[in-house]
Every structure is written in structure tokens, then in C-alpha cells.
Amino acid sequence: xxxxxxxxxxxxxxxxxxxxxxxxxxxxxxxxxxxxxxxxxxxxxxxxxxxxxxxxxxxxxxxxxxxxxxxxxxxxxxxxxxxxxxxxxxxxxxxxxxxxxxxxxxxxxxxxxxxxxxxxxxxxxxxxxxxxxxxxxxxxxx
Numbered sequence: 001x002x003x004x005x006x007x008x009x010x011x012x013x014x015x016x017x018x019x020x021x022x023x024x025x026x027x028x029x030x031x032x033x034x035x036x037x038x039x040x041x042x043x044x045x046x047x048x049x050x051x052x053x054x055x056x057x058x059x060x061x062x063x064x065x066x067x068x069x070x071x072x073x074x075x076x077x078x079x080x081x082x083x084x085x086x087x088x089x090x091x092x093x094x095x096x097x098x099x100x101x102x103x104x105x106x107x108x109x110x111x112x113x114x115x116x117x118x119x120x121x122x123x124x125x126x127x128x129x130x131x132x133x134x135x136x137x138x139x140x141x142x
Contacts, residue, residue, distance in 0.1 A: 037122050
């Protein structure tokens with residue numbers, strides 16, 4: 001049976017053996033999901049309503065400062081039935097290739113940024129789980 005997150009009009013399911021933590025910030029809140037290995041997902045809600053492009057640019061800049069060899073492709077997608085923009089990102093860390101995926105969109109609660117990351121040793125196993133979590137996202141539109 002999957003575990004469920006339901007708060008502030010945002011809902012999703014995730015594996016019971018993943019650890020979920022929710023933290024408040026000045027701008028809103030963040031939920032982090034950690035797999036039993038190194039794969040993880042972050043969902044950040046910024047209630048100051050920056051544009052999705054601003055959320056993505058800030059995230060990409062932070063990643064680029066840590067991983068100068070970072071490569072990315074822009075993408076337009078749909079998440080929780082909402083139009084979402086983002087990046088499919090690749091970089092090397094500790095001699096491992098990492099795949100990172102970002103998507104951002106507006107909700108009634110604020111601007112949402114979703115980021116997940118997994119290294120190449122775990123990609124085959126963790127990517128379908130991360131995509132399933134994203135597929136389960138639901139947001140209230142009002």
C-alpha cells in the first residue's frame with residue numbers, strides 16, 4: 001500500500017519505504033522524499049508566486065555552481081493536469097552520471113517546483129518510481 005501526502009491542495013502517493021519530510025520557509029514550504037538509496041525528490045511551493053521560469057533559473061544556477069559540466073534540455077510538460085515547464089538535466093558527481101528532472105507550474109497555493117535526482121547506478125530501478133510519484137500528483141485549482 002503506498003503512502004499518501006495531502007496538504008494545501010497538493011496530493012501524491014509515494015512508496016512506504018521512502019522517507020518524507022516537510023519544512024516551512026519564509027516563502028512557503030518544501031517536501032523532500034528520500035528513497036532507501038540515493039534517489040530523491042523535492043517539491044517546493046513558493047507562495048510569493050515567482051514565475052515558473054524564475055524558479056527554474058534559480059534552480060539551474062544553483063546546480064550549475066556545484067556541477068559546471070551540467071548539460072540540460074528545456075522541456076514543456078504536464079504535471080498534475082497543469083502545464084509545466086522544466087529541464088531534463090545531466091551532470092557528473094563522484095564519477096557517476098546523474099539524471100535530474102525539474103518541472104515548475106502555478107497552483108492556487110503558489111508556484112510549484114518539482115525536482116528529482118538519481119545516479120546512473122540506480123536509474124533503471126528508481127526512475128520508474130519517481131515518474132509514478134509524479135504521475136500521482138493532484139492539485140486543487142482553486
